[in-house]
Structures are given as C-alpha cells and as structure tokens.
Amino acid sequence: MSDRFTALEVLEIAIQMEQNGVKFYTLAAERCDDKAMGQFMSQLAEMEKSHAADFEQMKKDLTSAQDNGNIYDPDAEMSYYLKAIAAGAGWEGKAGPGVEFTGNETPKEILQMALAAEKNAIEYYTGIKEMVTSEDVRKKIGNIIREEMGHAGRLQKELGNMV
Numbered sequence: 001m002s003d004r005f006t007a008l009e010v011l012e013i014a015i016q017m018e019q020n021g022v023k024f025y026t027l028a029a030e031r032c033d034d035k036a037m038g039q040f041m042s043q044l045a046e047m048e049k050s051h052a053a054d055f056e057q058m059k060k061d062l063t064s065a066q067d068n069g070n071i072y073d074p075d076a077e078m079s080y081y082l083k084a085i086a087a088g089a090g091w092e093g094k095a096g097p098g099v100e101f102t103g104n105e106t107p108k109e110i111l112q113m114a115l116a117a118e119k120n121a122i123e124y125y126t127g128i129k130e131m132v133t134s135e136d137v138r139k140k141i142g143n144i145i146r147e148e149m150g151h152a153g154r155l156q157k158e159l160g161n162m163v
Helices: 007-031 035-061 064-068 077-087 107-131 135-161
Strands: 004-006 070-072
Touching: 007 035, 007 107, 035 107, 035 135, 107 135
Parallel strands: none
Antiparallel strands: 004 070
16 A cells, blocks of 8 residues: 555545535435435535535646555555545445445434544544644634534534433
C-alpha cells in the first residue's frame, strides 16, 4: 500500500459516501409505510445531496498542486484508517446501500442502520479534517461534521421515541 493519500482520493471517497447516503435515504423514504418517517428520510436524502455537492466543490477547488500533493504518512496509518472507515460498518463507503437494505426492515431497524452510517461518516470526516492544512477547507468539513452529528442526534431521538 502506498504511504501517500491524495486530497482528490479522500474527497472522492467522501463523495461516494454521501451518494450512498442519498440512495439509502431515498430507498427508505420510498419503502416507508409511515408518512412522517418517509418525509424524515427524504429530508436526510436532501441533506446528503448537499454534502455531496460541498465535497464536489472542494474537489473542483483543488489546485493541481494540491491534487498532486500527497499527505506524508510513512507508516500508512492515516491511509489505513481512512480506508477502514470508508469500508467499515454501515453502508457509507460500500458499493451501494441496496446491499444492506432489503426493504423488509422495520422503521426501528432503518433508523439503527442510518445511525450507524452517520457515525461512520462522522469518523471519516473527522479523519479528513485532521489531514487537511487549509483552514477554509477544515471549516467546511467541520460544518459537514456538525450537520452529520445533527443527523445522528435526530435519528437517536427518533429511536428513543419508539417503543
């Protein structure tokens, strides 16, 4: 494994994670019998679309020097960490949410899956934030982390309201 990880690679993984989130929440909204839960899932899908657009913009804003510049990671610790988070628990970072989401889940199971994925995303984005040097980009990623934490909080609240 390379001991270097480019900014472009990091952002491409983040974009894929957000796109997977959109797919999951859209599927969940379509298959939800509870109208309020379906609307909640649709809102989360829209928020994930916004995050994907933010990461796309960060990718466009990369200068060629930043894109080609690697982050020194001699023991490949950060590289392993980011790849493990992206491929780890939850559907974010996997090929697609359909692999995990059958449509037969209860609302509680859907919320639990979504909560696990949001926590996974927070871990990954926290890792990204530690890698970047631009204060502007760190601030943008920090805002996304706070939004993902808000999603996790709302999901946890919904879970707590279930009997």
